[in-house]
Amino acid sequence: MDGRKVVAWAARDTTGFLSPYSYTLRKTGSEDVVFKVLFCGIDHTDLHQMRNEIHSTNYPLVPGHEVVGEVVELGSEVKKFKIGDIVGVGCLVGSCGECLSCKSSMEQYCDSRVLTYNDIYKDGSSTQGGFSSAMTVHQRFLIRIPENLAPEQVAPLLCAGVTAYSPLKQFQESNKVFKAGILGLGGVSHLAVLIAKAMGHHVTVISSSDKKKEEALEDLGADAFLLSSSATEMEEAANSLDYILDTVPAVHHLHSYLSLLKVDGKLILVGVAPKPLQFDSVDLILGKKTITGSFIGSMEEMQEILEFWANKGLTSMIEIVNIEYVNKAFERMERNDVRYRFVLDVAGSNLE
Template identity: 50%
Template sequence: MAIAPEEEHPQKAIGWAARDQSGILSPFRFSRRATGDQDVTFKVLYCGICHTDLHSAKNEWGNSIYPLVPGHEIAGIVTEVGSKVQKFKPGDKVGVGCLVGSCRSCDNCRNDLENYCPKMILTYSSTYYDGTITYGGYSDIMVVDEQFVIQIPESIPLDYAAPLLCAGITVYSPMKYFGLDKPGIHVGVNGLGGLGHIAVKFAKAFGTKVTVISTSLNKKDEAIGRLGADSFLVSRDPDQMQAAIGTMDGIIDTVSAFHALSPLISLLKTNGKLVMVGVPDKPLELEIFPLIVGRKMVGGSAIGSLKETQEMIDFAAKHGVKPEIEVIPIDYVNTAMERLLKSAVRYRFVIDIGNTLKAE
């Protein structure tokens, strides 16, 4: 693999990286490229922790490149722009999500679907155009082509903006594409974690009726009282599930653990849609007959394009949609990963990079 010469990467950077499949993160020194003509360089102030970061740090999907600096929910302030940059200037509030590059020539790229480009370049643990490895937002600076940078509205604090750049767009995009954004329709949200809680907030902002589906009653008061859901359904309660059969226009399934799909499909009306955004670690069983007799569908969705991500964050600013966050220092990150594994966070960790990531 070709590695760009050091003079092309003169910007010294610090971050936290995993070195092996233990997933343990520790301080790491590296360098970023010089600010190119079309690049935006920004100081990272906050970075959300996504479940993908945990999977990647431990190489659970088998494609991690070490050393690995995670982080694709990145928010900060522009410090420098290239001579040909048109959309940004120093001092702007900006963010970067899951992508920092794509081929820009395939059908997906030409139709504002870079997130489905077969040659997309991920924000970390991916190979950039120059042959170098991409490093994510658990670091002090980022250098990103302006086409992959999001303008963050002034009304959204950067710590709240960060999780929107992955968790937010991951649920917003399928709601828009599959027509689950229409006022008055009934949307189910399966799972109330980092994705699920923000799905509830977007669904309510769209004007839909929202039911949270969960395996236990523990989160009912929070789902309805704090997040604004209209109702709560315990999936392990056969009486509740029976009463809800055929009542939902669509379900956003955020659960990443193995679970049964048939009970969820039974909740859908005719023409209903079950949309998968969680990633279980083993295949799920799918019965075809209930799909046929109800003209129902099971689909999937992955993040969103740059255009749609900008649309999402502008919508969030207009409607006051903000994630529930717990801000942590960088040296707490390994403990945060352990808690994330146990779902012991309400509902998204955000690392205070600006105040706690210091050169050793």
């Protein structure tokens, strides 16, 4: 099946400014699904990519990797989906399928993974994201959206949600009440608070601004709030947490946060900082502490987070915007002026 013409919004240089753009989808393969994009979450990583701050950006770049759509065309060998299904795609659209990571349902760590945008698909075509009218994705990298979840609610779960869920899942099966720290309060972290609370953890939100205190405690239901810019509060909270999920997508020194961990505690990095982070090795050695990282989640975990979300009756806190507002939305996101995730109403926008 020949590729179809789509309209989108793309960045063309390191300013990251988005404007209308048209291109042709790659040819539909036997296991490919073509879907009309309905909604797409707006992620901080999009901004890094648009400005060429993480790795080399190929322009024009169509961002968007929290994509929900409606199936409009199926390859001849697609068995998992049918026309009209509501589906989702996150950060990945391909992997080798043969390595240990792929065979262990951890395809996000495959060395040959193909990212949803700013990457090259196996047929040599450039991948483009969800700020577009339609996408073509292999059926293995799509998930089915449960009927009891609103599509716009699902979008943030496909990257931000599973990014929090995947590392927190390791603490889920114990009867112990874990003392959790969520560092930062934004798109990923607000979902992390909701997930950790739903898992039964005692949750402390850690922020450099006391302006977030009311939001953390009243809006999100956190158990405690810790002002990281207060030396007194930080000293009083020393050695109190089992883990900290670090969601901050900016440069920050890790020393003060490591001091909050108990012996054998974990600092889990999920926020992508554009420059190297620093820590003192003695902080790890004297407390048997661990700094670890986690990258998005597997396809299996993406389906799990949707079922978890539905079963727990959770609600994403989103602000829906049209494409004409998208550059303003990124400006506001940089100022942390969103509670807590922008979702782009693609189908309801005039992309041209």
